[in-house]
Amino acid sequence: MNRADGETDRRRRFGTLCESLCPDLLRFAFWLGRDRGLAEDVVQETMLRAWKAFDSLADEGKAKAWLLTIARREFARTFSRKRHEVTDLDVLVAAETEVLAAPEDERLAEMRAAIFRLEDDYREPLVLQVLMGYSTREIAAMMGLEQGAVLTRLFRARARLRHELGITPEPEK
Amino acid sequence: MNCPDFRRRTGAEPFAADEDIAAHRRDCPACARHQDELQSMDGLIARALAVDPARIGKPKTPDWLSQPAPARRRLFAIAASLVVGLSVGFVLLVSAPRTSIAREVVDHVLHEPGAMAATVPVEPGALAGVLDPDGTRLKPGAGDVTYATRCPFDGHVVPHLVVQASGGPVTVLLLRHRDIRKPVRIDERGYRGVVMPAPRGSIAIVGVDIADPDEVAKRVFEAVDWGG
Numbered sequence: 001m002n003r004a005d006g007e008t009d010r011r012r013r014f015g016t017l018c019e020s021l022c023p024d025l026l027r028f029a030f031w032l033g034r035d036r037g038l039a040e041d042v043v044q045e046t047m048l049r050a051w052k053a054f055d056s057l058a059d060e061g062k063a064k065a066w067l068l069t070i071a072r073r074e075f076a077r078t079f080s081r082k083r084h085e086v087t088d089l090d091v092l093v094a095a096e097t098e099v100l101a102a103p104e105d106e107r108l109a110e111m112r113a114a115i116f117r118l119e120d121d122y123r124e125p126l127v128l129q130v131l132m133g134y135s136t137r138e139i140a141a142m143m144g145l146e147q148g149a150v151l152t153r154l155f156r157a158r159a160r161l162r163h164e165l166g167i168t169p170e171p172e173k
Numbered sequence: 174m175n176c177p178d179f180r181r182r183t184g185a186e187p188f189a190a191d192e193d194i195a196a197h198r199r200d201c202p203a204c205a206r207h208q209d210e211l212q213s214m215d216g217l218i219a220r221a222l223a224v225d226p227a228r229i230g231k232p233k234t235p236d237w238l239s240q241p242a243p244a245r246r247r248l249f250a251i252a253a254s255l256v257v258g259l260s261v262g263f264v265l266l267v268s269a270p271r272t273s274i275a276r277e278v279v280d281h282v283l284h285e286p287g288a289m290a291a292t293v294p295v296e297p298g299a300l301a302g303v304l305d306p307d308g309t310r311l312k313p314g315a316g317d318v319t320y321a322t323r324c325p326f327d328g329h330v331v332p333h334l335v336v337q338a339s340g341g342p343v344t345v346l347l348l349r350h351r352d353i354r355k356p357v358r359i360d361e362r363g364y365r366g367v368v369m370p371a372p373r374g375s376i377a378i379v380g381v382d383i384a385d386p387d388e389v390a391k392r393v394f395e396a397v398d399w400g401g
Contacts, residue, residue: 020323020330023226030229031222037230044232058323061284094271099228102221111221130215131222133287136186155184160209167210 014054017063018047024064024132025071030126032075034092036099036115039125042078046071068132069142092116114164122157125150179204187211188290223299274368275359276391278377279334281326282344282364288335288379289342291319307349308399315396323369327351338389342395343380345393349373359386366390372399 025046029039044161049070050057057066093100093113102108114121128139136154140147162168174182174193179201182189187208212227221324282289294317303321304310309332311318319342320335326346334345343366353375359366366379376397378390 016325016330020325022232024322026226026229026232027222027224030224036228040230040232047232063325099224107217108221111217112224115218115221126218127222130218130385151182151185154186155181158187158214160182162214165214167214 310398
């Protein structure tokens with residue numbers, strides 16, 4: 001394969017990855033930052049950085065974890081520049097109604113709002129576990145935490161959601 | 174394992190099913206109910222998190238991703254890749270075992286272990302979003318679809334579904350790009366199923382402990398509308 005063909009193949013493979021993983025990356029970035037604009041910026045920057053570093057991806061089966069790691073790093077960078085201090089969670093929820101709305105299912109909309117209100121430390125491992133399908137061990141490695149700390153955060157996240165949805169009394173802090 | 178330990182563990186991992194968990198479930202109906210509730214809530218959490226990405230936005234991708242290569246170069250690339258492909262194919266054919274589609278399918282299923290645990294039906298709009306690009310549709314009769322996404326497989330992006338069939342969840346991969354001449358049985362690493370020739374490419378249907386994989390495959394196959 002000559003250089004031009006190699007480049008065409010590289011683009012094709014990267015395009016395939018983008019098409020399949022972009023929706024989940026967008027969702028991940030949205031739940032991480034709770035802001036559509038921020039999510040778009042993070043994913044766009046993630047894709048550019050991923051393209052530049054594409055040759056370092058040895059196993060394309062691991063592309064999702066690789067992209068998520070880039071997105072997390074990018075989010076931390078963008079977050080420190082752009083994100084405003086949030087004082088009222090209801091305002092935040094109202095600003096993203098278009099994404100959170102589920103007119104056909106009130107319970108679903110309640111759950112979305114409840115997840116939106118979770119603290120960052122609880123929301124991120126929950127998204128990685130339920131949406132992305134990672135084990136607690138994998139999440140611990142991604143977040144640089146002990147597995148026990150991830151288990152505690154996930155337990156508290158669900159306890160908080162159960163309380164928000166009126167299933168149990170307020171959990172201990 | 175006592176009740177508080179059980180609840181702490183399942184509160185963090187609702188689908189935990191190891192020996193300790195199973196034993197406590199047998200001994201404590203209240204905790205078993207609690208875990209069932211948590212699993213059901215996780216279904217709702219999964220649906221809640223799976224917001225429509227189109228509503229979030231459309232990040233700009235590098236321009237070249239949407240630009241076709243110049244026609245002459247593309248023709249040359251196709252011709253060159255055909256020559257290379259045929260050569261490589263010949264070498265592989267005579268020097269190495271043929272790649273097993275059964276193994277590829279099982280590898281893919283093992284890559285996404287959470288998919289089979291989903292229990293809540295996917296919203297019709299989300300399912301259409303997965304099938305529409307391939308011009309396919311799922312008619313009623315296959316069973317509830319509890320997982321639907323588009324995945325990279327063999328260099329292509331293919332619909333990956335989990336359908337709740339009568340004997341339990343089965344994974345369905347619609348492989349429009351992969352023509353096969355006759356059915357290939359899957360029976361490895363605990364997974365059973367079949368890859369069947371389809372009007373367009375092939376369809377893989379695989380699950381764990383399926384009593385009658387052929388019957389399940391037949392029902393799912395008949396429920397797929399392959400489009401015009």
